[in-house]
Amino acid sequence: MATTDRQATTLALAHALSAAERGLAVIPLSRTKLPALRSPHRDDPDPAAPPCHGECGRLGHGVYDASTDPARIREMFAAAPRATGYGIACGLPPHHLIGIDLDTKNGTDSSAALRELALCHLFTIPPTVVVLTPSGGRHLWLSGPPDVVVPNSAGRLAPGIDIRGAGGYLVGPGSRTGHGSYTTAPGTAHLAPAPCPPALLRLLLPPPRHHHPTPVSTGSHGQGLVQFVLAAHEGQRNTRLFWAACRAYEDGIGPALVDPLVEAALDTGLSEREARATIASAARMTGHRP
Template sequence: MATTDRQATTPALAHALSAAERGLRVIPLTRTKLPALRSPHRDDPASGPCRGECGRFGHGVHDASADPARVRALFAAAPWATGYGIACGLPPHHLIGVDLDVTSRTDSSAALRDLASRHLFTIPPTVVVLTPSGGRHLWLTGPPDVAVPNSASRLAPGIDIRGAGGYLVGPGSRTRHGVYTTAPGTAHLAPAPCPRALLRLLLPRPRAPRHTPATDGAHGRGLVQFVLAAPEGERNTRLFWAACRAYEDGIGPALVAPLAEAARTTGLTEREARATIASAARMTGHHP
């Protein structure tokens, strides 16, 4: 996947610059697969949360960039970096990483095949990265208005998901256990769109309403309440999930206005809410 960069000072930087050329946002990593730059606020426990607003490096995926000059600056600040991380959930790819772990007790590949069989989806040809332990990372893309959360073994044992706020170790990275490489025949591919059925499995599910009869009206109110209860950072994701459920259950058109109003209450704009609902309609095979 990487191309030789004569101006790169380390192999890690060369691979990171190659990834950046494809629009992937990267950060330097250590041999332990952790961000190479420590937080500039680590000695100031009184400082509030910072996602890079201070202008300094050391904010993990919030430092990630596809700009070659910034990538070089990041690696210049961390000359000990032996690899790079690729931030997920960011434009233009909105990357979703499916991490298939390999242990003596789990067969994550078989678990994914079982999920695909039960939920009627197939993984399209896409970039596959081989890990030193024998695992695989599948690169998929998601809709721009949906934030897929990170999870560990929630989908199935041995299957971790890297979504918004997470990162994947990039191919060419050297770690304590070996080098990450691109699987033969996949380096030239672009990350494939995440299948609709799999995307729905990756999104959070609403809690079942208590003491509520199972009627269409009650179900619709439950979906609206699910959106109203969205914390900051999950507003689009919850709205998208609720709209998908509504269209799948045949009450999508009737819930467009209530869901949009609930989303506006949480802080989304009318335009953002309508765009997310329309995306859910398309995702479930309906015309918004």
């Protein structure tokens, strides 16, 4: 193995041990960002056997090997001499880490999508650890409640936004891949993962199942949303309309309130085309079809 590879492995181990000191469970990763240890069950004769998550006691179970024990971490890296990075397991105590992966592929502006979600659902991302990826993306680290299991997802929240939750992992800062290095954004390395805003946490959980939807009257709540739009001044008309439409769709009265909201928007000076486009955007952001 080349000297540069040995240096990369040594550096990755050092970063992994440092992360473990902060209570973050880690595993070694290869240059492809995949777990560096091969499964000990790859040649098992029975492919239908229940999956092993480390119960066999051997290494090679991906994120299920993750540990904060320095001796265990050194053992894993010794068994993976070509590792050039490390992964941080999500969903484990004490931080119950949740990763917000903001991608930049295919021209997607995932940061703008997150800002739109924050506006729609009235939350802000607190100061927290931010990891910069080689492709120009960002990983935001948040901590979740111990009694909530956040699932992994890709693009469900919005295009270009992937979620790393229980059973997933984030590439740790200091890791080297075939495309470059992961680094901590300036001014965030000393921070602990900030608590996930409750409104964002609700979006990260699977939506409740509705087996028998029933018609919903807009009632006084719908009238209040319309009045909220009617009270908009120039410069806040779109924002108020977007917010009211998000609330309406979240409360199950979105379809019934489209025309009243459009009429209210017209009274404030918006065109019908602008109003309907804003309401359609709110519908998509809340997981509904316009």
